[in-house]
Amino acid sequence: MRALLGIIILASLGWGGYWFIGAGTAKSGFDAWFDARRAEGWVAEYADLDLRGFPNRFDASFTDVALADPGTGLAWEAPFFQLLALSYKPNHVIAVWPSEQLIATPLEKYRLTSDDMRASLVLEPSTGLTLDRATLTAQHLTVVPEGNNAPLTVDGLTLAAERVPADADAHYHLGLRADDLVPSATWAARVDPNGTLPDILTVLHADLTIRFDKPWDRSAIEAARPQPQQIRLRLAEATWGQLSLQAAGEVAVDAAGVPTGAVTIKARNWRDILELARRSGAVPAQVADPLEDGLTLLSRLAGNPKTLDIPLEFAKGRVWLGPVPIAKAPVLRLR
Template sequence: MRTLLAIIVLAALGWAGYWFVGAGAARAGFTAWFDDRRAEGWVADYADLSISGFPNRFDASFGDIALADPGTGLAWEAPFFQILALSYRPNHVIAIWPDTQLIATPLEKYQVASDDMRASLVLEPRLGLTLERAHFTSKGLRVTPEGQSAPWRAAELRLAADRVPADARPDYHLGFLAEALTPPGEWLSRFDPEGSLPDTFGLLRADLSVIFDKPWNRSAIEEARPQPRRIRLKLAEAMWGRLSLAAAGEVTVDEAGTPTGEIMVKARNWREMLRLARQSGALPETLAGPLEDGLTMLSRLAGNPKTLDIPLKFSGGRVWLGLAPIAAAPVLRIR
């Protein structure tokens, strides 16, 4: 009995020693990371840092955290932020955000509020901390651009990223779903002044695979973001009342972010979409007439005047509808 008791005591002391050593290493690692960012010219501050969770967790809690990358113009501020990990599996972490936070881009600032925002991340247990999978959820999300009083709302927002394990390339399967997405009233008044459509989008989701130029790991924050090189869009869907839009296809992306490939788009009640775009000013009048004439011809050829199935080609920095360029291609680069 004494031998067994001694073994139990020694095991407990050994585990306690492991936890305190691990907690000290975690604190030192976080402190060094913030010091390195400041040395690179970032804003990287926090009011306090605590490590808790003894004996089975390493829970890092930051108070009044602020990060700003001068290279991209992205910034983030929050009253607190938590990174939680099991002490016996430190490469699987849970990130928890506060109810309110501020996100700034070079173009706009956003006040972000939510009832519950968190993410689960599984990282490769090596120094580079390559992302293996991540699942992000936010409930009761409200995003308000600076200078506006009404937010964009979503009952729930879900994002998922899973690295394809059988592929040595940085290939990720991505998913997105927004439930009960509600634009602010001023947006609805602009795009639907007659109030003929619901206040809430019925569906907004996407399923795609992306090959990046490098894996998502710690260098994605410390150095430069991975950039997409091939995008396979399995299906993207959006429904707003009687309006429906779906897309699928594949494009390659060069180093400048210019896509080349083809996306098949299916639009139901497309004439009403054009009408709303014209009313809001999103579609210039000089383009609206010729575009409607061309789409009318395509719908007649397809035999369904209300539904369009059209291939959009991306080539030479332009979007092509048949032989006609209709717009500049988007630049697909992650800041």
């Protein structure tokens, strides 16, 4: 019994020592990371860092966090932010965001509010912290541009990513689902001035795989974001009232972010969708009329005037419908 008691005491002391050493190492690591960002010209500040969770957790709580990358013009501010991990499994991290935060881009500032925004991240147990898989969820998310009282709201948001193990480290399978998305009143009034569509997009989801030029790891924040090289869209779908869009296809992306490949779009009530695109400015007026003529011909050949499969080609920096260029191809670059 004395020997058993001694073993228990020694094990407890050892585990306690491990926790305090780990907590000290984590705090030093956070401080070094913020110092390194400031040395690179970032705004990288927090008011306080509290590490708790003895003996089985490392719970890091930051208050008044501010990060701004001068290279991209992206910035983030939050009154608090938490990183939670089990002390015996520190590579599985839970990130918790506050109910209100601010995100700034070179074009606009956005205030985000949510009831519960958190992410589960499983990282490779190495100093590079390569992402293996992650799931982010948010409930009752609201996005409001600064100085604008017309928010975009989502009842439930889920974004999942998983590294494809059979391929290169930089190949990820992604999934997105937004439940009951309500677009901003300003945008809805522009594309649907007569109010013929419901307020809510009942379906918005996507399933795709992306090969990046490098893995998502700590350098994605510290240095530069990984850039897509190949995108395989298994299915993207959006439903807004009687309007429905589905898309699938595959494109390669060059170093400048210009895609090359093909995507097929299945559109139900396509004339109404085209009219919305015209009103919103997504399709220029000088393109919309000849595009409608071409799609009308396709629908007649298909024998269905309301539902249409539209094959789009991406080539030479343009989007092509058959031999006709209809728009400039989007630039697929992450800032």
